[in-house]
Amino acid sequence: MNHDNVDLDAVVVGAGFSGLYQLYCLREKLKLRVKVLEAGGGVGGTWYWNRYPGARCDSESHTYCYYFDRLLLEEWSWSERYPGQAEILRYLNFCARKLNLEKDIHFNERVLESEWDSDARLWHVKTQTGKTFRARFLITAVGCLSSTNMPDIDGLADFEGEVYHTGQWPHNKVEFDKKTVVIIGTGSTGIQAIPEIARQAKKLYVLQRTPNYSVPARNRPLSKDFHSAFIKEIDAWRSKMLKSRHGHPWTAPDRQVRKTAPEKRQNIMEAAWERGGLGFRESFDDVLLNEESNKIMSDFIRQKIVDTVHNAETAKKLLPIDHPFGTKRPPIDTNYFETFNCDHVHLIDVRENPISSIFTNGVTLSNNTQIRANMIVFATGFDAMTGALQKMNLKGRGGLKLEDAWYAGPRTFLGLAVPEFPNMFTITGPGSPSVLTNMPRAIEQHVDWITDILSHAIQCDYVEIEASQAAANEWTQHVTDVANKTLLPKANHSWYLGANVPGKPRVFMPYAFGLNHYRNHCDSVTANGYAGFLLTK
Ligand code: N01
Numbered sequence: 110m111n112h113d114n115v116d117l118d119a120v121v122v123g124a125g126f127s128g129l130y131q132l133y134c135l136r137e138k139l140k141l142r143v144k145v146l147e148a149g150g151g152v153g154g155t156w157y158w159n160r161y162p163g164a165r166c167d168s169e170s171h172t173y174c175y176y177f178d179r180l181l182l183e184e185w186s187w188s189e190r191y192p193g194q195a196e197i198l199r200y201l202n203f204c205a206r207k208l209n210l211e212k213d214i215h216f217n218e219r220v221l222e223s224e225w226d227s228d229a230r231l232w233h234v235k236t237q238t239g240k241t242f243r244a245r246f247l248i249t250a251v252g253c254l255s256s257t258n259m260p261d262i263d264g265l266a267d268f269e270g271e272v273y274h275t276g277q278w279p280h281n282k283v284e285f286d287k288k289t290v291v292i293i294g295t296g297s298t299g300i301q302a303i304p305e306i307a308r309q310a311k312k313l314y315v316l317q318r319t320p321n322y323s324v325p326a327r328n329r330p331l332s333k334d335f336h337s338a339f340i341k342e343i344d345a346w347r348s349k350m351l352k353s354r355h356g357h358p359w360t361a362p363d364r365q366v367r368k369t370a371p372e373k374r375q376n377i378m379e380a381a382w383e384r385g386g387l388g389f390r391e392s393f394d395d396v397l398l399n400e401e402s403n404k405i406m407s408d409f410i411r412q413k414i415v416d417t418v419h420n421a422e423t424a425k426k427l428l429p430i431d432h433p434f435g436t437k438r439p440p441i442d443t444n445y446f447e448t449f450n451c452d453h454v455h456l457i458d459v460r461e462n463p464i465s466s467i468f469t470n471g472v473t474l475s476n477n478t479q480i481r482a483n484m485i486v487f488a489t490g491f492d493a494m495t496g497a498l499q500k501m502n503l504k505g506r507g508g509l510k511l512e513d514a515w516y517a518g519p520r521t522f523l524g525l526a527v528p529e530f531p532n533m534f535t536i537t538g539p540g541s542p543s544v545l546t547n548m549p550r551a552i553e554q555h556v557d558w559i560t561d562i563l564s565h566a567i568q569c570d571y572v573e574i575e576a577s578q579a580a581a582n583e584w585t586q587h588v589t590d591v592a593n594k595t596l597l598p599k600a601n602h603s604w605y606l607g608a609n610v611p612g613k614p615r616v617f618m619p620y621a622f623g624l625n626h627y628r629n630h631c632d633s634v635t636a637n638g639y640a641g642f643l644l645t646k
Contacts, residue, residue: 119246120234122223123177124214125154127536128250129201130175133208134247134318134560139567145210145250146236148219152205153212154252154392156197159385161368161488162193162283162300162305163273167326167387167441172338172358174200176347177553179266181207181364186336191328191386191441205293214239223247224504225531230572232532246386246563247533249498256496258489258610264465271484274301276491283484285309289471291480294488295321295512297440302488304448311477314470314480315380315449316459319437319602320429324412326441327385354623356550361394363385366402367484369393378409389436397435397595407434417446424449426458426483432600433458438544494539494618518607518616520585522641523631525555534559539618540588545607546624554624558631573645580641592617 121131133145149157156164166173178242181204185212188196205211219237222606226233232247257276265272273283275298280398289312292299297531299315300323307313339346349358366374374393381392395402411428418424427446448454462474492499503511506529514529521527524541525534535553537543543551566574586591598606598617607613620627634640 115144115242116242116591117144117242118144118246118644120242120244121145121248121250122220122234122545123154123250123252124149124152125250125252126157126201126554127252128367129205129210130177130556131248131395131536131559132210132213134556135563136174138212138237138560143213145214146218146220146234146242147214148251150449151202152211153198153201154213155254156194156201158255158278159192159276160280161302165301165333166192166197168357168399169330170385171346171392172547173549175204175549175553179343180251182343183340187331187404189328191326212366220501222502224508225506227506234427235379245532246534248455248559249501249533249538250536251497251501253494253537254491256492256500258492259487260489261421261560262464265467267468268485270482272487273484275489287311287485288483289481290314290484290486291316291482292488293451294490295319296490297438298490299488300440300442300445304442304444306486307448308452310543311453313454314457314482315454317426317577318460319431320427321437321440322407322434323440323442323445324389324410325385326380326443326507328443350547352625355545355626356547358623359388359391361391364393365399366394366405367399368392369394370425374405378406382413387443390439391474397597400433403433403435403596408457410434414446416609417449419560423456426456431580432603433596434598438605442547448605478581490604490609493607495552496546497605498535498538503530512551516614518614519618520581522580522584523634525559526576526618526642528576528578528581531573540584540620541578542620542624542627543623545619550626554628556573558635561635565639566644572646573628573643574639575643577643588620591620591622594622597621
């Protein structure tokens with residue numbers, strides 16, 4: 110074997126939650142020769158890169174972990190209700206060590222190009238270090254939120270201070286002490302980072318384009334006996350998560366906001382606000398289905414903002430008014446709105462007065478106001494769901510580029526496979542429930558399903574498996590139809606729609622009908638002999 114060419118059964122790209130579990134399944138269950146290629150210097154994916162202050166998951170700890178291996182569940186205990194970035198990274202390193210995964214991962218190996226060779230029926234995967242990995246199967250485990258969205262602002266290169274993007278945060282400690290910091294963006298990331306940066310910086314300017322809803326997380330340390338109680342009930346937790354539409358261990362009760370008496374619904378919302386977290390949205394079952402119901406809940410949050418923020422003008426600027434609650438990914442926070450009561454924190458509305466350029470010492474707004482700063486933090490999000498796939502420069506049958514195949518938006522079968530890209534599977538790809546769920550539940554379902562189809566292909570001597578055009582067209586239409594039955598497409602700047610990236614086709618990308626229904630779809634495809642796939646002997 111040539112030193113720079115490696116021949117394998119399968120290549121997995123990415124060593125986050127999905128890549129690690131996929132490696133485990135292909136190596137241990139199917140006994141394949143498999144390697145993971147990872148651009149980072151360690152495992153973790155999202156949690157390797159997103160080290161910004163305040164980074165924390167909004168799924169509860171005991172649900173945001175693998176459930177496929179009971180020993181992993183028993184041996185790891187979480188310290189807080191929601192896991193922080195450092196703890197998740199320690200957890201994933203613990204799993205990699207326990208399952209002896211690292212020996213099959215190439216770190217610092219960024220994939221630059223991946224091309225299907227129709228004659229040899231192999232994928233050729235080329236990396237930045239000059240290697241080519243050749244494999245029968247290619248599985249992308251690149252995450253939905255891993256390609257950063259950096260706005261193209263005039264003069265950025267001239268800025269003499271520090272510049273960071275939250276999605277590529279440095280490994281060394283960033284010092285905010287005695288500094289004036291500008292942060293751009295008030296999505297889930299900005300909302301987590303702002304209170305933490307405010308605690309340390311001399312002055313903080315928050316440049317907000319779209320005010321956001323946020324619900325208190327109510328994070329807290331877990332009690333000492335939480336873990337022992339949890340492991341006695343693992344099966345019950347698993348079953349609750351699998352039954353729900355979003356992979357969290359609860360389902361919305363059968364009641365509608367607008368049909369509940371005003372006093373009663375106010376009490377329900379107050380109690381849910383006190384419990385905190387993503388469950389707030391699930392205290393009724395029609396929040397994302399009915400405009401009137403949504404408005405009542407949105408008004409409730411707006412009132413909380415007014416009650417929390419002392420300065421009336423600041424409070425008004427913080428009120429989300431251009432989209433219904435939950436139609437952009439709903440953040441949960443710790444002291445986000447309270448932070449605007451600090452004298453050294455200043456809210457700037459850059460929808461009213463947009464950023465015009467960056468100069469050597471700060472940011473200039475359209476009305477010529479100059480904000481002088483030592484540091485600019487971009488919390489401006491990601492080219493979500495398709496960005497990381499497109500960065501792999503995928504070429505399918507006949508050299509077809511993924512970007513050309515998806516010129517009008519992503520077109521997949523089940524979010525798992527793409528016509529003209531044989532033997533390639535996309536974990537949590539566009540068209541799957543992914544980002545609308547508690548990710549580890551969606552990931553385990555995808556990895557199990559992919560492992561089964563590869564096992565089937567190997568047993569039956571199929572040399573190619575490929576989604577049919579008809580199946581992908583039908584599924585993509587179904588994804589759109591399902592989204593259109595909800596309020597989800599109503600947020601103008603949502604990354605669910607690709608609307609946050611200039612020039613990106615505006616298509617609702619995740620599957621909104623729920624992980625439970627989605628699993629049934631996938632199972633029926635399997636039961637029907639992989640209907641929708643072209644299987645070639
Ligand atoms: O990114 P976002 P994020 N000028 O796209 C603004 C997950 N996550 O990194 O809304 C000025 O949501 C943009 O403004 P607008 C979670 O799924 C999870 O915050 O486009 N502003 C917006 O305010 C989340 O949804 C967790 O008008 C600009 C912000 O930047 C996803 O990651 C924690 C701009 C981007 O918000 C992405 O969240 C963190 C410009 N040119 C993240 N460009 C948890 O589990 C963009 N913006 C808790």
